[in-house]
């Protein structure tokens with residue numbers, strides 16, 4: 519059994535802001551960029567990133583210091599990150615924090631405080647906080663696999679993704695709740711069709727982790743949000759097996775896989791004070807509610823016309839063709 523994992527509140531209230539380091543400003547200013555409804559997006563290493571994200575990824579690539587046993591969670595934004603953070607934290611930390619523990623960190627901290635978002639910490643010049651975390655560390659990135667430094671690419675990685683239409687809808691709600699209330703969904707949709715949404719192209723993000731998981735399944739566990747929704751308890755067991763800490767017969771008999779799934783359900787998390795107010799641990803202002811909005815599959819029907827759905831489905835299908843990766847919606 520592994521020891522307690524990183525759960526410290528590595529973020530303090532006064533850190534709840536973005537302060538990008540100046541050191542890459544010269545390089546960043548030369549990157550192709552465009553602005554859409556007030557959002558500036560730049561092309562870095564083939565990936566379209568929001569302006570403030572670029573320095574964090576660059577610093578991560580240059581300065582990340584690996585530790586033996588690091589586990590990295592990876593995801594496109596709005597694809598189940600928060601859920602995966604909670605589940606992985608609960609699974610890896612269960613020796614120190616049994617799921618029944620009334621004082622469990624996940625009952626008093628936001629999942630983003632339990633599992634730090636590396637890109638943001640680097641962006642804020644606060645990566646030293648990563649060194650202070652207890653081992654084995656549980657870390658998160660939104661970077662494409664192609665951008666990861668070898669120090670991360672060699673870790674065990676758990677990647678979660680989501681049916682692209684639902685991911686876009688969730689992203690749009692998030693962008694709006696973060697202050698861009700006049701950002702039309704159609705603008706994000708058009709960007710996504712061109713591969714220019716934040717962290718796009720979506721298909722490159724997916725295929726990067728997909729191909730490594732197919733080649734080396736012991737290194738990358740590839741999860742789909744929709745499959746997690748259907749059977750969260752199996753996901754908990756799969757995570758435990760992949761992370762090298764399968765549930766013992768005693769833990770199974772005690773019902774721990776189901777208890778962990780229940781503790782990390784959207785209803786359980788949404789109801790907690792830590793997930794309603796206070797620090798999200800993410801260095802930017804955003805509504806807590808947007809992390810625990812609906813949590814369902816198929817919400818795109820309320821935001822896209824059938825024609826829009828057919829269009830983006832066709833693009834994604836064409837890009838994923840031959841890979842073996844498919845989505846049903």
Ligand SMILES: Nc1ncnc2c1ncn2[C@@H]1O[C@H](COP(=O)(O)OS(=O)(=O)O)[C@@H](OP(=O)(O)O)[C@H]1O
Pocket residue numbers: 593594595596597598599600601684687688689691692782783784785787808809810811812813814817
């Ligand atoms: N526990 C749990 N179970 C199921 N679904 C959940 C859970 N927690 C968060 N969510 C839903 O995930 C969406 C947010 O995505 P992310 O967590 O990836 O956002 S972020 O990238 O960390 O900002 C967002 O989806 P939408 O409701 O469609 O917007 C959340 O509701």
